[in-house]
Amino acid sequence: MSTTQPQNPKPPIIQIRRLKKYYKVGDETVRALDGVDLDIHENEFVAIMGASGSGKSTLMNILGCLDKPTSGAYVLNNKPTHKLGMSQLARVRNEEIGFIFQTFELLNRASALRNVMLPMLYSRANIFNAKKRAKKALQQVSLTDRVHHRPNQLSGGQRQRVAIARALVNDPSILLADEPTGNLDSKTTVEIIQLFKELHAQGQTIIVVTHEEDVAGHAKRIVRLRDGRMISDHPTESDPIHNDWVDRMAKGQGSQAQVTKAEHKLNSDADQQHQQALIEETKTKPRKRLFGSSKKPPQNTPQSINEIESEIKS
Numbered sequence: 001m002s003t004t005q006p007q008n009p010k011p012p013i014i015q016i017r018r019l020k021k022y023y024k025v026g027d028e029t030v031r032a033l034d035g036v037d038l039d040i041h042e043n044e045f046v047a048i049m050g051a052s053g054s055g056k057s058t059l060m061n062i063l064g065c066l067d068k069p070t071s072g073a074y075v076l077n078n079k080p081t082h083k084l085g086m087s088q089l090a091r092v093r094n095e096e097i098g099f100i101f102q103t104f105e106l107l108n109r110a111s112a113l114r115n116v117m118l119p120m121l122y123s124r125a126n127i128f129n130a131k132k133r134a135k136k137a138l139q140q141v142s143l144t145d146r147v148h149h150r151p152n153q154l155s156g157g158q159r160q161r162v163a164i165a166r167a168l169v170n171d172p173s174i175l176l177a178d179e180p181t182g183n184l185d186s187k188t189t190v191e192i193i194q195l196f197k198e199l200h201a202q203g204q205t206i207i208v209v210t211h212e213e214d215v216a217g218h219a220k221r222i223v224r225l226r227d228g229r230m231i232s233d234h235p236t237e238s239d240p241i242h243n244d245w246v247d248r249m250a251k252g253q254g255s256q257a258q259v260t261k262a263e264h265k266l267n268s269d270a271d272q273q274h275q276q277a278l279i280e281e282t283k284t285k286p287r288k289r290l291f292g293s294s295k296k297p298p299q300n301t302p303q304s305i306n307e308i309e310s311e312i313k314s
C-alpha cells in the first residue's frame with residue numbers, strides 16, 4: 001500500500017490493527033474488511049473512498065461502534081472497543097460518536113429541535129440541558145430560524161444540517177459521515193462540505209465516506225479501500241488519483257464533475273439498502289439500560305501499539 005503520512009507526536013484518537021469483518025452468506029464468506037490498519041489523530045479530516053462494495057460502510061459502522069469486527073483491534077480514545085459487549089459499545093457510541101447518514105434518518109413527525117434533542121434523551125448527563133444544547137447545535141449549523149420546522153418542511157440541505165446538529169449535540173470526539181452528500185444536489189453539497197470545513201477548523205475530528213473526488217478534495221487526507229483492504233493513504237495534495245482528477249478538471253473537462261455526481265448517485269443508491277438495514281438494527285437495540293448500567297466501559301486504559309499488536313499476534 002502506498003502511504004505518505006506525516007508523523008504526529010500525539011497518540012492517535014483512532015487505532016485500528018488488522019481489522020477484519022467477514023460475513024457468512026450461504027456457503028460463501030464475504031471479506032468486507034480484510035486486515036485494515038489505520039491511525040487517525042485528533043482534528044484530522046479524512047475522506048474514505050473506494051468503489052461500491054469495497055468496505056467503506058463496514059469500516060464506518062465499526063468506527064462508529066454500530067458493529068463489531070470479526071477480529072482485530074479498534075482502540076477509540078484509549079478504549080479497546082473490540083473487547084466491549086454490545087451495550088458497553090452503545091454507551092461508547094453515544095459518548096464519542098456523531099453519525100451522519102446519506103438518508104438523514106430524521107423523525108418525520110418531530111420538529112428539528114426534537115430531532116436534535118433525541119440523542120440526549122439516551123444520555124442522563126445532559127437531559128436537563130437538552131433543549132438548550134439542541135438550540136445551540138442548530139445555531140452551529142445556521143438553522144436558528146427553522147427550529148420548529150419538521151423535516152418535510154425543510155430542503156434536503158437543511159435536513160442534513162439538522163442531522164449534523166443531532167450528531168454534534170453530545171459533543172462527540174469524532175464525527176462520522178457515510179456519503180453525507182449522496183442525496184444532495186451540487187450546490188447543497190458545497191454548503192454541507194463548507195460546514196464540515198468550519199467544524200474541522202473548530203477542532204472537530206471528521207471522517208467522511210464519499211464517492212466524489214471534489215468532496216474528498218476538501219479533506220486533508222484520503223484513504224482508499226479496495227476489496228476490504230486499504231490500497232492507499234495520502235495527504236490530499238499528494239494523492240495521485242486525486243491529483244489526476246484535479247488535472248483533468250483544470251484541462252477544462254468540467255463536465256466530468258457532472259458525470260462524477262451521476263456515477264456517485266448510482267454507487268450510493270447501491271449502498272443505501274445495506275445502510276438502511278443497519279440503521280433499522282440500531283433503532284431496535286434496547287437503549288434504556290445503557291446509562292443505568294453499573295458496568296462502565298474501561299476508561300483510560302492506554303494501550304500502546306505494541307501491546308495491541310502483540311495481543312493480535314497471540
Ligand code: ADP
Nearest residue numbers: 023030032051052053054055056057058271274
Ligand atoms: P461499501 O460501503 O464500500 O459500498 P460495504 O461495506 O457496504 O461496502 O460492503 C462491503 C462488502 O461486504 C460488500 O461485498 C457487501 O456486499 C458485503 N456486506 C456488507 N454487509 C453485509 C452483511 N450484513 N451481510 C453480508 N454481506 C455484507
Ligand code: MG
Nearest residue numbers: 056057058271
Ligand atoms: Mg456504503
